[in-house]
Amino acid sequence: MGLRFRKNTYETLNMMLDEATSGNFQESDYDESELSKLEVKWKRFLGASALSRQNVEKEKKAVKELVSDISHQVKTPISNIRLYGEIIEEKLEGEDKELAKRLMAQTDLLESLIQSLVKMSRLETNIIQVSPQKQPLKPMLEELVLRGKEKQVKRGIQIVKKGWTDECQACFDRKWTSEAVYNILDNALKYTEEKSCVTVAIREYPMFVSICIQDEGPGITEEEIPKIFQRFYRGSQFQEKEGVGLGLYLAREILKKEHGYIKVSTTNQTGASFAVYLPRENFQNC
Amino acid sequence: MNGILRTEELKKYYGSGENTVKALDGVSLSVMEGEFAAVVGTSGSGKSTLLHMMGGLDRPTSGKVYVDDKDIFSLKDDALCIFRRRKIGFIFQNYNLVPVLNVEENITLPIELDGNKVDRKYIREIVQVLGLEQKLDSLPGQLSGGQQQRVAIARALAAKPAIVLADEPTGNLDSNTSQDVLSLMKVTSDQFGQTIVMITHNEEIAQMADRIIRIEDGKVRKAGQFSDIPDDRIPQTGRRTTSRPSGKTEGKGGGYRG
Secondary structure, three states: OHHHHHHHHHHHHHHHHHHHHOOOOOHHHOOHHHOOHHHHHHHHHHHHHHHHHHHHHHHHHHHHHHHHHHHHHHHHHHHHHHHHHHHHHHHOOHHHHHHHHHHHHHHHHHHHHHHHHHHHHHHHOOOOOOOOEEEEOHHHHHHHHHHOHHHHHHOOOEEEEEOOOOOOEEEEOHHHHHHHHHHHHHHHHHHOOOOOEEEEEEEEOOOEEEEEEEOOOOOOOOOOHHHHOOOOOOOOOOOOOOOOOOHHHHHHHHHHHOOOEEEEEOOOOOOOEEEEEEEOOOOOOO | OOOOEEEEEEEEEEOOHHHOEEEEEEEEEEEOOOOEEEEEOOOOOOHHHHHHHHOOOOOOOEEEEEEOOEEHHHOOHHHHHHHHHHHEEEEOOOOOOOOOOOHHHHHHHHHHHOOOOOOHHHHHHHHHHOOOHHHOOOOHHHOOHHHHHHHHHHHHHHOOOOEEEEEOOOOOOOHHHHHHHHHHHHHHHHHHOOEEEEEEOOHHHHOOOOEEEEEEOOEEOOOOOOOOOOOOEOOOOOOEOOOOOOOOOOOOOOOOOO
């Protein structure tokens, strides 16, 4: 009798623990009058943990939404600074004008930082969903090349297209993936040597499609690879004024949500090679 | 911060005196939770031995291995076997599926062997991401190499082990299928926060991982030791000289974080 009682208790405790681990523990599922003393204590403890976990989630969500709100609010003062700054710049001459120009450049930086932060916090709080759809790749890539046209022309860069077919399809969210891939293309156009080539190649695999962007710039060292995806990381040797170091972080987060990823290669000797992998089929709905 | 997998001065010596073969000669490394790490080395570099040590499949001559902060070699054989089954997932080059069980049964086998409840929801998610939904009733013999390896990955992930160890997972696959299998390992590592350590001799494959640990002559090769890089590479930056003046990079980090 004693042995069977202990075995039943053990099984009940085990079951309660399984449910708590999988996040399904409901206190009301267990009727206290039937449980042994030990089980009652166990149940109360698990119930309390489940509750505190819910509270933690709520708090996290509130903080994230606050960050999102703040970043949104900051936009207005920045536009105003820019507006008045431009007026002042026009009225000044010589050295003073130079100072005003530098002030404006900082405002640009601030604005770009805020924009990236807003996007990031919206993505992270799931306020905006990434909804992948199966669609052709070529139209998105054409649009991105167009977006980068100005920079491309200014630096005399040639964009080489490889494997771009009308039939090639993948499963992705056009708006967010454009954001992610453009970040990479933009970096390539920024860091490649003047008058060099940036190659955008599509490769198809049985379950994935890759978009590979290869530039002819200084490349990336193996040690740097894990770092470049961190927030605010900028290559130590690059003193570029534009850019804020959020692009790759954001790009990787977006791709994760689409069941894809970004791969950086160092085996190509000259320049950096970034490959974006997208699934061909929709994992959730097929 | 301790990693989910840690080795301390691992040594595996065979033989004695002049004939001693030092398969591993003091390997200390740490893998963080959720990382996808690759251990690269040529044949005979000690990488397979390292994997066997990390998985508790073989005991070292000296040194320790901690999985989830547990010193695995302090366990007796029976306890180690159970620990291994629960905490470590394996993916082998030749899939190692049970031919008389179907895909679904192969995936849930280790969990059921342990007498544990199968988390059906989690398995469904894994199966979806790995594209195996239509194949759950198939036998391994009816599947292609790539599909079989996907089943092996699902099996390794299903019990939610602390770490997954993969030994040349794409060794028997053609290059297109290899790329897919590696992509899936990367995606599942990201998606499910699964720590994966993969050994390979292939540099291209190693590039898929978040971090590369290089093994040579039974030791981890430290950053800065570029013994096989052509002369026109600057040791600190590790890349060819360019016409653009480049500043010095800090040469810290490298193949592994201690």
